Amino acid sequence: MLSSPASLARIQRIAATPGKRALHDLVSLPNQKPVVAYGPPGRSAVTGHVATVFGCTGFLGRYLVSKLAKAGTQVIIPYRDEDEKRHLKVMGDLGQIVSMEWDLRDENQIEECVRHSDIVYNLVGREYETKNFGFRDVNAVGAGRIADISAKSGVPRFVHVSHLNASQNTPSKFYQAKAEGEELVKDAFPTATIVRPGSMFGYEDKLLNNMAFWPIWWKLNHSETKIRPVHVSKVIVPKYTLVDRLAQVFDVAQALTNLISVPSFPRLVNLPGPSTLTYEYLLELISTVTYNPLSPAPTVPKAVALALAKVSQNIWWPTLSPDEVKRRYIDDSDVAGDWDAVGVVPDEIENHAITYLRRYRSSANYVRPVVLPPRAEQA
Numbered sequence: 001m002l003s004s005p006a007s008l009a010r011i012q013r014i015a016a017t018p019g020k021r022a023l024h025d026l027v028s029l030p031n032q033k034p035v036v037a038y039g040p041p042g043r044s045a046v047t048g049h050v051a052t053v054f055g056c057t058g059f060l061g062r063y064l065v066s067k068l069a070k071a072g073t074q075v076i077i078p079y080r081d082e083d084e085k086r087h088l089k090v091m092g093d094l095g096q097i098v099s100m101e102w103d104l105r106d107e108n109q110i111e112e113c114v115r116h117s118d119i120v121y122n123l124v125g126r127e128y129e130t131k132n133f134g135f136r137d138v139n140a141v142g143a144g145r146i147a148d149i150s151a152k153s154g155v156p157r158f159v160h161v162s163h164l165n166a167s168q169n170t171p172s173k174f175y176q177a178k179a180e181g182e183e184l185v186k187d188a189f190p191t192a193t194i195v196r197p198g199s200m201f202g203y204e205d206k207l208l209n210n211m212a213f214w215p216i217w218w219k220l221n222h223s224e225t226k227i228r229p230v231h232v233s234k235v236i237v238p239k240y241t242l243v244d245r246l247a248q249v250f251d252v253a254q255a256l257t258n259l260i261s262v263p264s265f266p267r268l269v270n271l272p273g274p275s276t277l278t279y280e281y282l283l284e285l286i287s288t289v290t291y292n293p294l295s296p297a298p299t300v301p302k303a304v305a306l307a308l309a310k311v312s313q314n315i316w317w318p319t320l321s322p323d324e325v326k327r328r329y330i331d332d333s334d335v336a337g338d339w340d341a342v343g344v345v346p347d348e349i350e351n352h353a354i355t356y357l358r359r360y361r362s363s364a365n366y367v368r369p370v371v372l373p374p375r376a377e378q379a
């Protein structure tokens with residue numbers, strides 16, 4: 001996928017010799033801006049790239065920022081809440097993480113955030129509505145606005161993160177807004193790359209964590225809904241072992257990071273997980289890995305779940321929304337993955353489940369061995 005052992009040795013030799021230059025140090029940007037990378041690979045290197053990551057304070061955003069910064073890319077991190085971006089500041093060397101306050105509706109602030117960047121990532125998304133922002137405001141209109149301003153500011157590369165199930169032909173308003181967002185981005189920035197991940201799992205995910213907390217709401221549709229979970233990993237490529245370690249890091253954040261250096265910029269990258277699994281299997285996986293018994297809760301009928309979700313919208317904190325209830329009945333798209341285009345291979349959920357689920361074990365079971373249920377892959 002990446003390099004032969006001989007070229008690995010060569011890269012490591014060059015990396016271990018500060019001051020020595022090679023052709024790969026010269027980074028050519030699409031806008032002809034001359035950029036020279038320097039320093040051994042790692043936190044104190046400079047790749048020469050400047051990236052803006054909108055949505056950096058979210059689940060996927062933190063790992064993307066971390067991976068970009070650890071490779072020596074300067075990262076602009078637009079934020080809304082002071083406390084939400086503090087953990088990002090230490091992910092890169094001094095001066096490499098630049099935070100800027102922004103509002104999705106303020107064009108001047110967006111322009112300031114993208115002005116110096118040669119790649120802009122838009123990870124902004126919200127799967128529920130608030131009193132200030134509807135699905136379209138965040139996932140469609142906002143995305144189009146960022147793409148438009150980036151194009152007008154001369155940014156050469158734009159990456160928009162959508163959703164594997166983005167479609168106009170779906171009962172979910174969220175998926176419809178994601179599909180509209182893709183169109184608005186393509187109109188404003190015709191060479192943009194649209195990335196469509198499946199349901200993502202990792203430390204701060206809304207999949208395994210939510211299933212472990214609220215199994216009853218994953219029993220909708222008799223747990224027969226099929227999804228293609230895909231990994232978001234915290235593993236960072238460390239200094240001097242770039243090629244070795246990259247071969248073990250198979251996740252969405254790494255795919256986005258690699259987009260900065262792929263020679264041909266793809267227009268559409270589907271990133272489903274490697275396997276199609278039912279909610280039933282995932283609930284069983286969580287139960288087996290955590291040694292907690294399966295929830296005996298019955299399946300709530302769809303009409304009741306919709307009514308309860310509607311009533312719960314009056315509470316001020318986010319709860320299961322009616323649109324999310326509808327999404328629990330929609331299988332993930334069976335489209336083929338484009339992992340080759342971004343130089344990574346997706347990893348199975350069983351290989352990482354214990355990492356994210358150990359915290360749900362009781363103290364008595366905390367260090368017990370990892371047991372997995374028999375695989376029930378759905379064709």
Ligand SMILES: NC(=O)c1ccc[n+]([C@@H]2O[C@H](COP(=O)([O-])OP(=O)(O)OC[C@H]3O[C@@H](n4cnc5c(N)ncnc54)[C@H](OP(=O)(O)O)[C@@H]3O)[C@@H](O)[C@H]2O)c1
Pocket residue numbers: 054055056057058059060061079080081084103104122123124125126127133138161162163164196197198199200201206
């Ligand atoms: N999680 C999944 O399973 C999954 C699957 C497929 C696709 N996606 C898409 O991938 C992207 C990243 O997902 P994620 O799980 O990392 O999402 P997340 O944790 O919910 O983070 C969303 C990000 O968007 C920002 N945001 C939301 N509404 C905003 C608004 N009105 N104004 C400004 N910023 C706003 C949030 O900023 P604040 O911190 O300021 O709120 C946060 O940084 C999203 O577009 C999502 O739709 C997610």
